[in-house]
Amino acid sequence: xxxxxxxxxxxxxxxxxxxxxxxxxxxxxxxxxxxxxxxxxxxxxxxxxxxxxxxxxxxxxxxxxxxxxxxxxxxxxxxxxxxxxxxxxxxxxxxxxxxxxxxxxxxxxxxxxxxxxxxxxxxxxxxxxxxxxxxxxxxxxxxxxxxxxxxxxxxxxxxxxxxxxxxxxxxxxxxxxxxxxxxxxxxxxxxxxxxxxxxxxxxxxxxxxxxxxxxxxxxxxxxxxxxxxxxxxxxxxxxxxxxxxxxxxx
Amino acid sequence: xxxxxxxxxxxxxxxxxxxxxxxxxxxxxxxxxxxxxxxxxxxxxxxxxxxxxxxxxxxxxxxxxxxxxxxxxxxxxxxxxxxxxxxxxxxxxxxxxxxxxxxxxxxxxxxxxxxxxxxxxxxxxxxxxxxxxxxxxxxxxxxxxxxxxxxxxxxxxxxxxxxxxxxxxxxxxxxxxxxxxxxxxxxxxxxxxxxxxxxxxxxxxxxxxxxxxxxxxxxxxxxxxxxxxxxxxxxxxxxxxxxxxxxxxx
Numbered sequence: 009x010x011x012x013x014x015x016x017x018x019x020x021x022x023x024x025x026x027x028x029x030x031x032x033x034x035x036x037x038x039x040x041x042x043x044x045x046x047x048x049x050x051x052x053x054x055x056x057x058x059x060x061x062x063x064x065x066x067x068x069x070x071x072x073x074x075x076x077x078x079x080x081x082x083x084x085x086x087x088x089x090x091x092x093x094x095x096x097x098x099x100x101x102x103x104x105x106x107x108x109x110x111x112x113x114x115x116x117x118x119x120x121x122x123x124x125x126x127x128x129x130x131x132x133x134x135x136x137x138x139x140x141x142x143x144x145x146x147x148x149x150x151x152x153x154x155x156x157x158x159x160x161x162x163x164x165x166x167x168x169x170x171x172x173x174x175x176x177x178x179x180x181x182x183x184x185x186x187x188x189x190x191x192x193x194x195x196x197x198x199x200x201x202x203x204x205x206x207x208x209x210x211x212x213x214x215x216x217x218x219x220x221x222x223x224x225x226x227x228x229x230x231x232x233x234x235x236x237x238x239x240x241x242x243x244x245x246x247x248x249x250x251x252x253x254x255x256x257x258x
Numbered sequence: 259x260x261x262x263x264x265x266x267x268x269x270x271x272x273x274x275x276x277x278x279x280x281x282x283x284x285x286x287x288x289x290x291x292x293x294x295x296x297x298x299x300x301x302x303x304x305x306x307x308x309x310x311x312x313x314x315x316x317x318x319x320x321x322x323x324x325x326x327x328x329x330x331x332x333x334x335x336x337x338x339x340x341x342x343x344x345x346x347x348x349x350x351x352x353x354x355x356x357x358x359x360x361x362x363x364x365x366x367x368x369x370x371x372x373x374x375x376x377x378x379x380x381x382x383x384x385x386x387x388x389x390x391x392x393x394x395x396x397x398x399x400x401x402x403x404x405x406x407x408x409x410x411x412x413x414x415x416x417x418x419x420x421x422x423x424x425x426x427x428x429x430x431x432x433x434x435x436x437x438x439x440x441x442x443x444x445x446x447x448x449x450x451x452x453x454x455x456x457x458x459x460x461x462x463x464x465x466x467x468x469x470x471x472x473x474x475x476x477x478x479x480x481x482x483x484x485x486x487x488x489x490x491x492x493x494x495x496x497x498x499x500x501x502x503x504x505x506x507x508x
Contacts, residue, residue, distance in 0.1 A: 023462045025298045026431070027288030028474060034303070038277030048275045050310070051303035053284070056460070060300070083441040084461040084471075085448035123444035141465075160465050181276070191333040194373030198335035210306070211334040212273045215391075215410050221334075224278060 013176030014049035015041055015074040018064050020089050021157060022055050024079075032159045033078045040166055045176040046074070056080060061092035069096075069152055073174065079157030081146070083123035093149060094131035104130040107145050114143045138168040148172070177228045182237050185252040186244055189219040196243050197223065204236040230257050261478075263426030264299035265291055265324040268314050270339050271407060272305050274329075282409045283328045290416055295426040296324070306330060311342035319346075319402055323424065329407030331396070333373035343399060344381035354380040357395050364393045388418040398422070427478040432487050435502040436494055439469040446493050447473065454486040480507055 017037055023029040031053070038048045049072055054060040061080075068075045080089030094101045107128040112120045127144040130136075137146030137153060139161060146165040147154040155165045186193060190213045201209045207227040214220055223240055227233045237254060244251050267287055273279040281303070288298045299322055304310040311330075318325045330339030344351045357378035362370045377394040380386075387396030387403065389411060396415040397404040405415045436443060440463045451459045457477040464470055473490050477483045487504060494501050 019301075021462075022458065022460055022476075023474065024284070025288060025301065026292065026474075026476075027285040027298070028431070028433070029462060030285050034274070035277040035280050038275060042276065048277070049305065051269075051275065051301075053301035055299065082461070082463055083444040085444070085451050086460050121441060121445070123441045126444070127441075142469075158463055158465055181278070183278070191371060191373045191377075194333040194335070194376070195371070201335050208272065210272055210336050211332070212271075212279060213332055213408055215408055219392075224273065224276075226272075226276075 011177045013046045013073045013174050015046050015076060016049055016068040016072040017051045018061070018068060018075055018077040019051065019053040019157075020056065020061055020077055020079040020092075021053075022086075024053050025055055033157070033162050036159065036163060037076060037166070040163075042179060042181075044170060044173060045178045046173065047176070047179060056086050056088060058088055058092040058095060061089065062096035065093055065096040065152060069150070073151065075152045077152065077154050078162055081127065081144070081154060081156055083126050087126075089154060090129050090131065090147070093147075093152060093154060097131055097133075097149060099132040101129050102132045103128050104134065104136060104145075107136055110143055110145065137165050140164050140168075179226050179228055180230050180233050180257050181224060181226050181255075182233050182257045183222050183224045183255045184237065184240060184244075185220060185222045186249050187218065187220045187251065188244075188247070188249040189213075190221040192247070193221065193223075193243070193249065196247075197240070200236060200239045200243070203239070204232065206232040207236045209236060209240075233257055261427045263296045263323045263424050265296050265326060266299055266318040266322040267301045268311070268318060268325055268327045269301065269303040269407075270306065270311055270327055270329040270342075271303075272336075274303050275305055283407070283412050286409065286413060287326060287416070290413075292429060292431075294420060294423060295428045296423065297426070297429060306336050306338055308338055308342040308345055311339065312346035315343055315346040315402060319400070323401065325402045327402065327404050328412055331377065331394070331404060331406055333376050337376070339404060340379050340381060340397070343397075343402060343404060347381055347383075347399060349382040351379050352382045353378050354384065354386060354395075357386055360393055360395065387415050390414050390418075429476050429478055430480050430483050430507050431474060431476050431505075432483050432507045433472055433474045433505045434487065434490060434494075435470060435472045436499050437468065437470045437501065438494075438497070438499040439463075440471040442497070443471065443473075443493065443499065446497075447490070450486060450489045450493070454482065454489070456482040457486045459486060459490075483507055 134149040141161045210224045384399040391411045460474045
């Protein structure tokens with residue numbers, strides 16, 4: 009597993025934990041990271057509580073190469089991400105002069121309200137992440153990238169972050185949907201996994217009108233994916249399981 | 259915070275962390291718990307790795323009243339939730355006789371394959387959770403409820419779990435969508451939060467054609483929600499912010 013870079017995501021906000029807002033950032037970030045040769049190793053969702061945010065940031069930043077956070081960097085009283093991450097690093101919160109200048113230039117002195125000034129606060133020592141959508145910057149504090157929760161803004165911030173990331177080995181994926189219950193393929197699939205140790209073979213069951221399972225094969229080597237998938241396809245053919253077309257290796 | 263019951267969710271599976279599968283269980287469980295007077299306090303997503311699952315289960319089961327897990331209880335080699343939770347509790351994995359009897363009765367002796375028998379394994383000391391959809395039971399181990407990842411099955415298992423849960427105070431919620439940037443309402447909203455300490459007031463920005471924010475007020479007392487929402491509405495009226503209709507208190 010040399011060259012593997014693993015990151016984590018911390019989703020901050022009561023609105024996700026209440027079920028009111030459905031998170032859309034996890035799957036986007038996961039796919040974006042993989043395109044950049046980085047794996048997503050863990051996700052946590054925590055409420056708008058400073059101690060909870062700080063504890064999670066400290067757990068994740070010591071365990072993973074990167075921590076991405078979403079949410080809680082707006083102008084309202086419940087936006088406490090900056091304070092919480094400053095607490096995690098045990099540094100004060102300061103006004104970032106460049107963030108202040110950008111925001112003042114954008115809004116004009118008269119409309120640069122205290123609420124907007126709040127969005128120029130960073131943990132001491134942090135750098136800015138550009139926000140081409142709504143100006144108020146994201147923040148980089150060591151290996152922690154602090155991003156907005158609004159998907160459009162989060163996605164734009166990632167483009168500014170990209171050049172700063174170590175690139176690991178891309179993991180190639182190929183999938184095959186089998187229209188048969190998982191339990192009928194389980195034993196043979198386990199044998200294929202054992203025979204293909206350079207791959208990770210997952211079976212993800214679904215129920216849409218009938219039972220089926222999507223077999224997903226992952227490896228840093230495309231040839232290893234192809235070999236294992238060939239064995240899965242031969243198995244389905246021999247057992248007369250109906251399958252969809254196999255996906256591209258991506 | 260007396261009478262408050264807080265639970266956590268552990269989502270198990272590489273398929274969520276790869277972005278391939280979008281989790282649908284978080285928001286369902288959050289709303290279901292709230293209807294039952296329980297708050298969701300934290301969510302973690304971990305890969306199909308025994309040590310990671312066990313560590314997360316142990317962290318969550320000591321901190322929260324309940325842990326719900328989803329995923330990894332099927333018949334395939336990558337379904338390692340039972341083993342991992344047994345490891346977390348430091349107990350062996352055993353065949354549960356009642357689970358065995360149910361599965362054998364359902365499939366018949368001839369079709370009761372080793373893969374299906376795998377789904378009768380539980381951490382020693384565990385009880386069963388009924389699965390009216392596909393028979394293979396969920397599992398209760400002390401305060402940990404082990405459920406399927408397939409939403410239809412997970413939702414059915416929750417109905418069997420419901421009578422076993424302590425019921426806390428229901429938190430009432432009311433929301434108002436304001437079509438104005440958050441930064442224009444932030445300072446007054448902070449003052450309303452300060453004046454209404456029995457409520458939790460959240461502001462969740464969005465960008466759909468233009469900037470707006472949904473103000474969500476939560477409290478265990480409906481009167482407290484109504485009072486704070488009245489103040490938010492008066493603020494929007496005074497500032498001439500366009501709003502949608504206020505939601506029901508629910």
